[in-house]
Structure formats: structure tokens, C-alpha cells
Amino acid sequence: xxxxxxxxxxxxxxxxxxxxxxxxxxxxxxxxxxxxxxxxxxxxxxxxxxxxxxxxxxxxxxxxxxxxxxxxxxxxxxxxxxxxxxxxxxxxxxxxxxxxxxxxxxxxxxxxxxxxxxxxxxxxxxxxxxxxxxxxxxxxxxxxxxxxxxxxxxxxx
Amino acid sequence: xxxxxxxxxxxxxxxxxxxxxxxxxxxxxxxxxxxxxxxxxxxxxxxxxxxxxxxxxxxxxxxxxxxxxxxxxxxxxxxxxxxxxxxxxxxxxxxxxxxxxxxxxxxxxxxxxxxxxxxxxxxxxxxxxxxxxxxxxxxxxxxxxxxxxxxxxxxxxxxxxxxxxxxxxxxxxxxxxxxxxxxxxxxxxxxxxxxxxxxxxxxxxxxxxxxxxxxxxxxxxxxxxxxxxxxxxxxxxxxxxxxxxxxxxxxxxxxxxxxxxxxxxxxxxxxxxxxxxxxxxxxxxxxxxxxxxxxxxxxxxxxxxxxxxxxxxxxxxxxxxxxxxxxxxxxxxxxxxxxxxxxxxxxxxxxxxxxxxxxxxxxxxxxxxxxxxxxxxxxxxxxxxxxxxxxxxxxxxxxxxxxxxxxxxxxxxxxxxxxxxxxxxxxxxxxxxxxxxxxxxxxxxxxxxxxxxxxxxxxxxxxxxxxxxxxxxxxxxxxxxxxxxxxxxxxxxxxxxxxxxxxxxxxxxxxxxxxxxxxxxxxxxxxxxxxxxxxxxxxxxxxxxxxxxxxxxxxxxxxxxxxxxxxxxxxxxxxxxxxxxxxxxxxxxxxxxxxxxxxxxxxxxxxxxxxxxxxxxxxxxxxxxxxxxxxxxxxxxxxxxxxxxxxxxxxxxxxxxxxxxxxxxxxxxxxxxxxxxxxxxxxxxxxxxxxxxxxxxxxxxxxxxxxxxxxxxxxxxxxxxxxxxxxxxxxxxxxxxxxxxxxxxxxxxxxxxxxxxxxxxxxxxxxxxxxxxxxxxxxxxxxxxxxxxx
Numbered sequence: 001x002x003x004x005x006x007x008x009x010x011x012x013x014x015x016x017x018x019x020x021x022x023x024x025x026x027x028x029x030x031x032x033x034x035x036x037x038x039x040x041x042x043x044x045x046x047x048x049x050x051x052x053x054x055x056x057x058x059x060x061x062x063x064x065x066x067x068x069x070x071x072x073x074x075x076x077x078x079x080x081x082x083x084x085x086x087x088x089x090x091x092x093x094x095x096x097x098x099x100x101x102x103x104x105x106x107x108x109x110x111x112x113x114x115x116x117x118x119x120x121x122x123x124x125x126x127x128x129x130x131x132x133x134x135x136x137x138x139x140x141x142x143x144x145x146x147x148x149x150x151x152x153x154x155x156x157x
Numbered sequence: 158x159x160x161x162x163x164x165x166x167x168x169x170x171x172x173x174x175x176x177x178x179x180x181x182x183x184x185x186x187x188x189x190x191x192x193x194x195x196x197x198x199x200x201x202x203x204x205x206x207x208x209x210x211x212x213x214x215x216x217x218x219x220x221x222x223x224x225x226x227x228x229x230x231x232x233x234x235x236x237x238x239x240x241x242x243x244x245x246x247x248x249x250x251x252x253x254x255x256x257x258x259x260x261x262x263x264x265x266x267x268x269x270x271x272x273x274x275x276x277x278x279x280x281x282x283x284x285x286x287x288x289x290x291x292x293x294x295x296x297x298x299x300x301x302x303x304x305x306x307x308x309x310x311x312x313x314x315x316x317x318x319x320x321x322x323x324x325x326x327x328x329x330x331x332x333x334x335x336x337x338x339x340x341x342x343x344x345x346x347x348x349x350x351x352x353x354x355x356x357x358x359x360x361x362x363x364x365x366x367x368x369x370x371x372x373x374x375x376x377x378x379x380x381x382x383x384x385x386x387x388x389x390x391x392x393x394x395x396x397x398x399x400x401x402x403x404x405x406x407x408x409x410x411x412x413x414x415x416x417x418x419x420x421x422x423x424x425x426x427x428x429x430x431x432x433x434x435x436x437x438x439x440x441x442x443x444x445x446x447x448x449x450x451x452x453x454x455x456x457x458x459x460x461x462x463x464x465x466x467x468x469x470x471x472x473x474x475x476x477x478x479x480x481x482x483x484x485x486x487x488x489x490x491x492x493x494x495x496x497x498x499x500x501x502x503x504x505x506x507x508x509x510x511x512x513x514x515x516x517x518x519x520x521x522x523x524x525x526x527x528x529x530x531x532x533x534x535x536x537x538x539x540x541x542x543x544x545x546x547x548x549x550x551x552x553x554x555x556x557x558x559x560x561x562x563x564x565x566x567x568x569x570x571x572x573x574x575x576x577x578x579x580x581x582x583x584x585x586x587x588x589x590x591x592x593x594x595x596x597x598x599x600x601x602x603x604x605x606x607x608x609x610x611x612x613x614x615x616x617x618x619x620x621x622x623x624x625x626x627x628x629x630x631x632x633x634x635x636x637x638x639x640x641x642x643x644x645x646x647x648x649x650x651x652x653x654x655x656x657x658x659x660x661x662x663x664x665x666x667x668x669x670x671x672x673x674x675x676x677x678x679x680x681x682x683x684x685x686x687x688x689x690x691x692x693x694x695x696x697x698x699x700x701x702x703x704x705x706x707x708x709x710x711x712x713x714x715x716x717x718x719x720x721x722x723x724x725x726x727x728x729x730x731x732x733x734x735x736x737x738x739x740x741x742x743x744x745x746x747x748x749x750x751x752x753x754x755x756x757x758x759x760x761x762x763x764x765x766x767x768x769x770x771x772x773x774x775x776x777x778x779x780x781x782x783x784x785x786x787x788x789x790x791x792x793x794x795x796x797x798x799x800x801x802x803x804x805x806x807x808x809x810x811x812x813x814x815x816x817x818x819x820x821x822x823x824x825x826x827x828x829x830x831x832x833x834x835x836x837x838x839x840x841x842x843x844x845x846x847x848x849x850x851x852x853x854x855x856x857x858x859x860x861x862x863x864x865x866x867x868x869x870x871x872x873x874x875x876x877x878x879x880x881x882x883x884x885x886x887x888x889x890x891x892x893x894x895x896x897x898x899x900x901x902x903x904x905x906x907x908x909x910x911x912x913x914x915x916x917x918x919x920x921x922x923x924x925x926x927x928x929x930x931x932x933x934x935x936x937x938x939x940x941x942x943x944x945x946x947x
Contacts, residue, residue, distance in 0.1 A: 018279075034185035035178015037409070039357045040442035044865030047357060075178035088176040092168060095834050099664030100175030101182065101357040101409025126873040133865070135357050135410050136664045138841030138902075139873040141834060 006067045008033070009077025017064050023057070024048045026064035027074060035075040035104045039133065046132030049105035050074045056112035058105075058131070075104035078111070086152040087111050087145075096145035098136035106132045110146045118154050122147065162677030163893075166830035170683065171668045180407040183361040183376050188435040191363075192221055194425060195281040196438070197271040197288045198447065199263035202297035202519040202858020203310065206261045206270055206290055214273055214287040219280030221432045223288060224424075225271040226259040234258055234427060235393040237420055239484035240384075242635040243322050243493050243515070251322035251515070254313045256483040258393070258420035258427075263292070264312060264482035265520050266858055267447030269420065274428050274436055297519040299858035301456055301479040304518045312482055312517035321480055321515040322489065326497045327573050332510035335471025339462035343545040348927050349533045351454035351479065351852040353868060354526045356663075358409020359445045364425030365435035372400055373426050379405040380415045380661050381701020384638070386693050388418040388486070394426055398693075405691040408663035412842070413525035414449045415663065416703045417486035421448075446863040451852050452526020454479035455492065455533050461541050467551040469560050471508040474500055474537065478515045478523075485522035487529075489515065494634050495530030495622070495704075501571035502538045503582045503620040503796050504560040509572040519858045525703060527842055527903040528621070535619040536928075539908030543615075543915070547924075554595075557586065557618050568889075575622060577794045580822060584884040586618060588820035589798035592880050601802070611805040612815075613917025616798065617909035623897035624709030624793035624888075641788035642706070643697035644714035646675070646722055648781035650767035652760035653685040659699010660711035661690050664838075665899065666831045667707060671715060673827055674893075678719045679759050680746020697784060705897030708827060709793050709888065716892045717785035725781060726762045732773040733757055733765060793888045793896035797821035799905040801844075803913040807921070810936030812848055812914055818880040819905065824888045824896030832898045836881045839902020845871040846903070847910035849929050869929070918942070 005014045008031060015030050027033045027050065036059060039047035048059040051073040078085040084092065087107050097103040106129065113120065113128040120128065125146045126139070134142060161167050174180050211223040237256040244250060259269050271288055275281035296310035303309055304319045312319050336342065356378075363376040373396060379385050382403040390398045408415060421438050428436040440448065456477045462470040478492030497511035542560075546553040561582040562569050569577045598614050605612035625631070628639035645657040654675050660667060672686035689695050699711065723743050730748035731738045734755050742751050746759045765772060766781040802816040817840055826832050849869040853862045862868040887894030907928060914930050915923065922942040926934060 020279075028185075032187075033178070034182075035180070037182070037358070038184075038441075039359065039409075040865050042442070042864045042866050044870075045357065045442070075176075079177055084176065091176055092172045095169065095830050097172060097175055098666070098834060098838065099357065099410040100171070100180045100407065103175050104178050107176065122878070123874075126876075129873040133357060133870050133872065135355055135412065135842070135870075136838045137834060138837035138839075138871075138879065139876055140837040140879050143873060143878070 002065055004065055004068055006069060007071040009073060019065060021064040022060055023062040023064050023067055024059035027059060033074050033076050037101055037104060039101065044133065046109060047102050047105040049108040049132065051108055051112065056109050075107060078107065087149045090145040090149035090152065094141045094145040094148060096137065096142045102132060102134045106134060106142060110149065114146065114150045114153055118150060120150055161683045162673055163825065163827050165673065166828055167669055167673055167683055169666050169669045170672060171666065182358055182407045182409055183363060183378050184439045186363055186376050186406065188363065188365055190434040192274050192276055192432060192434045192436050193278040193281045194428060194436050194438040195273050195285040196269040197273065197285050197290065199266060199268045199270060201263060201292055201294050202266050202299050203295040204263050204292035205295065207293050208291040209270060210289040211271065214284040217280065217284040217287055219276040220273060220284045221276065222274045222428065223271055224428060224431065226257065226261045229257060229259045232427065234423060235395055237418060237483065238388060238392045239488060240486045240637050241490040242637065243324055243489040244635065245322050246325050251489060252313065252316040253484060254315060258423050266860060267521060272424055272428060274432055297858040299519045299854045299856060301454055301477055301516060301518060303856065304516050305477050312519055316517050319517045321517055323514050324493050325510070325512045327510040328508055329510045331508040332471045332473055335508040336462045339470055340465035341463040341545065341549050343461045343463070343541060343548050345459050345541045345544050347457050347537050347540055349453045349455040349536055350928050351523070352452045352526055352846055352850050353446055353852045354412045354414035354449060354452060355870060356410030356412055356414055359440040359442055360415065360419065360449060361439040362422045362425045363435060363437040364429045366426060366430040368433065374402045374404065375422060375426055376404045376406060377422050378408050378415050379403065380408070380411040380663060380703055382661065382691055382693050383659060383698050384701055385418050385422060389423060393418070393423040402694045405661055408661070411663045412527040413452065413529055413703060416701070417450055417524055442865065443863055446860060446868065448521060450485045450522045450524035452523065452529070453533060454523050457537050459537055459541050461545055463545060463549060467549050467556050467559050469504055469506045472500060472506050474511040476513045478513055479518050479520070480515050481518060481520045481522035483522050485524035488522060488524045490636065491525050491530045496534050498573050498575050499531050499534035499620065499622060500538060500573050502535065503562060503618050505562050505566065506572060511573065520854055527839065528900045529704065531621040531900065532904045532907060535617065535904050536908045539617040539619065540911065543912045553616060554590070561618065576791065577620070578791055578889045579886045580620070580794060580796050581884060581886050582618060582796060585797040585820040585822050588882055588884050589800050589818055592818035592820065592882060593800035593802065593816060605804050611807055611917040613803050613805065613913040613915065615801045615909040615911065615913025615916055617905050617912065618798045619905040620794055620796035621900060621904045622792040622794055623705035623900065624789055624891070625704035625706050626792060627790060628788050638700065639788070640700055641786050642710040642714045643699040643784070643786045644711065644718045645697050645784040646715060646718040648722060648763045650764055652681060652763045654679065654681060655687045655689060656715060657689045657696045658711050658715065659697055659701065660707040661702040663702070665702065665707060665835070666828065670708065670827050670831060671712065674712060674715050678723065681759070705899035708893065708895045709891055709897050710787060710789050712893050712895060713891045714785050714787035717787050718783045721783035721785065722781060725777065725783070726759065728773060728777045729762050729765050730757045733771065790890040793824060793891070795821060795823045795896040795898065795901050797901065797905060799909040801906065801909040801913045803910065803917055805914065805917045805935060807939055810932035810939065812930055812935060814844060814877055817877060817906070820882045820884055821901050822884050822886055823898040823901060825885060825894035826883060827895065833881050835898040836902050837879050839900055840879050840906050841871050841876055843903040843906035844876060844910055847907040847928050847930060849875065851929050
């Protein structure tokens, strides 16, 4: 067992874990933050995407111990109290989710996409979300939601 | 309508918990004293276990038990049953082989021989690799094309030639006669390739046996928890329903793959009884590819007879359908009653004869996947009609117009057993023509040509049958269950409402759509409505969600229960208003003495029902809580036209989907936003089938597309925005007029994509391409055509 200290959703956490523990296992099993999902075993689906020090990371590709001292935001940490993050609000407004399983990873990836590119085109959104699979929506409303959230986050309408 | 009633795009009530990361999927549930199961699965497609040694695994750290096929047999667990019996042409029963939950004689890669239960998933996984299994490897018939050959290895000794059943539908003599006078005969061979459903949430099951109360609880990724409980009670676990609770909590997509009762559901419950602690199994994606039921996998030959005006005279179809090694829950129904019955499509075809030979192979089971039989029928027919257009030189739109069933022909009896109640195929065709901007296609094609690209436009006019199904009808056809739906509407004393439904939402948005039905009828806000599904301890016995049935069948059950609520409320209101029941009307949430201002709001009636101080207690019971079952009178028949426009790069074979424009008729629409979303998702899966996806087994039965590195899922960058639209004709036989939208995209669009690719390649002389039309396949077809003409 190793001891790990990190910040998760603005709270400092100290956790004991095995060296082989993946970040996604730390989040889901040790911290019981089950909003981050596992949809594959080859780092293809993106359901486990979280933010590590401001970068969106597939948490199945990272060992927990690599996160010593890191600041991590998961889907549970995105809203401010009762107030949706603009990306969450846009997914709701534009019906950007159906079964909800890919949604947390999709929202986290979209947040970084817009942070890096505040005014993306439709094609840039589509390419930016290539690492996240959704089987329900055909991506149509996800793309609409991300474009709309980008507008809001730029301080537009 | 109220502002939140039928026809309103109410935003979804269920979104909040998902967007906050607070959904509760099966794997998220950790019970006190939780243990974890990992299965030991066969690496061979066909083998017998010579020796299984679990001693090292049993001694490993954290291991509580290793259970094997011998334990399953010793404890008398039942085999996994199929829910549908199909008869051979001669009336004899199909071959129905046994399906033990763990087996000594494995028949596909991934077939399980043992399960390891340990205190952590890591320990269970580590110990599973210590279970030593020596196999005697047997010859395998893995691919459908191989399994049908004479002399092919036998999957089951009792199924000669690997045939499960040899079935037919239609009138062979009338069909033969139709071909005698045909001016044109068009033939086609098509393969509808095998697909893996790939709901993003892998399957999972968490079983808990409560020894003190002799009570079993199963959390599982199911589209129909009551069906799972029924099969556990009657066939596999063999304990009565009142000792068994099945919960399907939030479920991350199903697309058919989570309808079926899987062995793991039985095994975690049984293992929990054995080890005295709850046992959880969660599939990883690689395991999902090997063990989730797959879809499609047909090889067909079809012939269409036309007269000199291009009118269809007769259709002959012969199909081989792959069922895999075992018969899954609905498997026999898919290539028969959900396929051949749809071979008339939206067309008047006077004579049809279809033969289906269903085959066993050494692969995982094949069962319903989004569309289930209907995409196979639609694809075959629309490829055939397209070929007929080219062969007869009758324009593709014109040929369809001449043969589409006309609005005045409804109800229309097909030559393959169905009676279509209503539709307007001309209207959806015209609407789609406009939306794709058909008349300017030649200009767009020239523009592509100027850039060295080949542009093509493809069309598919389709129909499907959903709202499954009239119980007596499906019973006569071999179904071993009824297919009605149940609802309970409970009005609370302060006027809020809980709806308990036997259907299950795994992305479809029932918590919103069904709340809209309550809002429409009772005038209460959707915020005042709770929709409960997925827990057999709470909901009435219903058959779940598949075959686009939830609104048509489940919604109709809710309407029936609402009728009872409104009628009972009327009696209470009549008492309070001192009027006769027949003098009252109920509208917008208010009971009114007709033509007066004497009214009682629905909330007042609800309160009176639970606080019956001034109440017609002699004739009306207190409370406002009504249940209903609804058994549909017929299937419903959504249909429409799908157009796809593609551009092919002749240098690379890459196909880009530029435009998708569809016009559907899914009946009355409750929530347009959700209906459009269902269409989008179906289109993505249909385009995925046409261009990207294929579940491939090699000749030895190893799956070569067993991860997302080699099974090509549609990604955001593969798809365009979709232009979707509807022309509504109301279903004539259910109270809502709804038909169903869950599968339309996946059914209609694959043929439109392939017809578009062939349209693009036609100038080069390419006449056939199979799904998925990958760049390699397209490039090879172009090279072959060049070779043939040079």
C-alpha cells in the first residue's frame, strides 16, 4: 500500500492504495465518485475522462500514484452548488444525453475543448470529441450543446 | 394540449442526476460485504474440458470460492431458456439444445466453465488465471458461410447440418406464378453483416441472497427486469417470484443486448447463496464483445418479378440466419417473425415467399439488436429495388412511387401476414425529397467531380413493425410470453402523481415522456409527476422495453389507468358538486358541470379521495390509485424515406457522409425533442453498420474485432448533422395514436448509405458493395471495375 495526497473537487484527500491502482479505480472505488465511468479496456471510449491539473485525461490510462499533489476535477465537482456548469446546462438544454453513461466523460472532454478553443467550429468540436464514444445520440445534440456552451462561456448569449 | 403535454419538447427530468454524476448504474452499487466474480472462459470456439484444476485458485489470497460446471449440475440450476419456439416447414419443432450456465463442453470463445469469487475484483481476476483448464479442442463451424457447407463441423449433434430450423412464410405457388409472366426479373445476393450492439455501459450483475429471509435480490443491466425475474423463477434459479427481486437501476443503453436473460444473472445469485455474501460481476469491454448477444448476420438471395410498367409482381427470398451456439431469449423470432413479415416493405407486392434457414455456429448467440430483423428486411428490399431501377431504367423515385402502398389502400394486408393499419408513404417521400434538395443534386455532383470526387445520392423507403405485440398473435407464432404492458397511476393526497410502469428506460427518457401523458390528461405539471421503473418490488408485471414498444404499449397502459382515474374522479366530483356524473366534463385538470361555472379542480378531488369526509362512500372506495394492463390489437407500423448523400474519394476509397435527410412517420409525437434524439441515435448506428462496423470471427472462431481498437464504432467526426422530420399519420388502434421511434434510423438508413455509395461508383461500373463499405472495400471495388473495363 502507498499513501497518496491529492485534491479532488477542491477537497484535499489522503488515500491508501496499491501501486497498480488506476486513477479511475481510485475515484470510483476508493473515493466512491461513481460519476466517472468505465466503458472499455483499451482507452478508446472516454467515459472515464476527468480533469487533472486542467487537462482532460482518460483516468483509465493513469496510475493513481502519478496524481500525487495533483488537482482533479470529476463530473461531481463541475457544478457550483445547485448551479450547473454552462456545459452541463447546455447538454440539458440541447438533449445532449440519453442513457447518461458517456455523459460525464463527454462533458469533461468538452470543457477542456472549449477552454483551449473558445470559439470552435462544428468540425473542430467533432474532431475534439473523437476520443469519446456515445452510442445513443449520434453526436448531433452533443455537438449542438458544446457549440452553445462555448457561446455562453465566451460571455455571448 | 397543456404546455407540458403531448407535443411539447419538455426538457428531460432524468438529465439532472446524470449531468451531476449521480446516476446509479449497476456497477456503481456496492453492497455490504460485497464480493466480486470473474469468469473463467474458453479460449477455444469448440472444445471439451479434459481436466479442470482449481486448487491453486482456491488457495489464492482473497478467494472465497471457485465454482464450476460440476457445481452448476450438482445444484440443479436450470439451463438458460429461449422464449420463442419456431417450427420447421413440416411443422416439426426447431432444435432446442441445452444451455447450461457453466459448461464442460464449450461452444464459443467466451463460453464460461468456472467462476472465481473473491473479496476484491483484483483478487478474483488474479485467481482466475490460476484455474488450470485442459481442453480437448474440437473442429469449429464459426462463420455462417462455413457452417452451411456440407460436411461442416457440427455445433450440436442433434442439429444435422447445423440447422436449428428451416422455416418459411408466404405462398410459394402464387409467387412462382407471379414470375411466369414477369417482364423483368431482378436478382441480388446480400450479406447483412454481424454487429456487436455496444451499449456504452458494459453488462453487470450484483446478486444478493438474504439467508435470514430466504430472499434473493439481483441488480442487473436489464431492459426488462420482470422478464428476467420470470425466467429466473420458472427456469433457471427455480425459486418463486415472491422470493426474488430484480432491479434494473440506471442502465447505460441497451439496443436489444440487455433484453436477454444471461447466465451471469443466474450465477451471481447462486454464488451469493453459496458464499453467503453479495457477488458482483462487471463485464469489461473485451468480455462484452465475446459474451453479449450480437445482431444481424444474414446471407440472403432474393429475386423480384416486375411487369413491363415496373409494378412488382412477386418476391422470393432465401435467407441463412446465424443464431450462434445457443438460442438466446428472442433469437428464433428475429430472423422469422421480425424479418420475413417485413419483406413487403412499404410496397404492394401481391405474392411473396420467404424461406429462412437458421443455423448454429460456434459463436456467441445472435439475437435482437436495434431493429432486429427489420433492418435486414429493409436492407435487402431497398438494395433489390435500387437494382431493379437500374435494370429496368425506371427512375428510382418513380419506381418506388409506382409501387408504394397508397393511402386509400389502408388497412393493407401484405402477402407476409401483417396488416398495416395506416401510413402515407407518398407524403414522407415528398418531404424527404424536399429536405435533401433532390432537384439540385446534379449540380452538387458536378461540383464534387470538379474536385476529383464521386458524389452519390441514395434512397431507402422503408416500413417497420413495432409496438410488440398482440399476445394471442405472438402466442400462435411461438412466443412463450405475453407482450402486453402494465401501468399503475397513483395520485397522492395533495395531487402529485407517481406512475409505475412495466417498461424500462435506458436512455429513452420515459421519466419525461410518461410524465407528459399525466400532465396532458390531469393538468398537473410534469414536476409533480414521478415515473418509477426498473424494480420488480415496486412496479407491476410488465414486459419491458424493446421493439419500440414503450409509448405504444406502455403508454397505452398508462392511458387506460388514467381513464379509470378520471372516471373515478368524476364520481367524486359529481358528489361534491351535487350533480349527475353524466352532466360533468373533465378538461384541463378541472371537473365542470357542463355549461356552468360550477367546478372542482383535480387536486380537490384527489384530496377528497384520501380525506373522504364528504364523500360518496356507499358507492365509491376511497383513494385514487388505478392499474391497467394493455394488450395491443396489432403491431404499429412506422415508416418513411431516408436519403443519404456521400462523396467518395476514388484515390483512397474513403466515403464521407455529407448529408442525411429523413422523413419518418412515427405516429403521434409526445416529445419532439426526444423523438428527434431517438432518430439521431438510430441513424448513427445505421450509418455505422453501412460504413464502419463488423463483428468478425476468423475460421477458427476467434473474434478478431474484440476491442474498440478494431471494432470501428462511429465517432463524432464520422457523422454530419442530421435533417430529421416527421409526417404524422396516427396509429388507428392505440389510444395515443403513437407508433414508435426507437429503431427507425437503424432500419431505414443502411440501404440509403449503400445505395448512395453505389450511385457514386456507378459511373465506374461498380454494381455491388457489401457492408461495411470500408475504404479498402471501396478502393478494391474501384480497382476491380477499372480492371474489368481496361
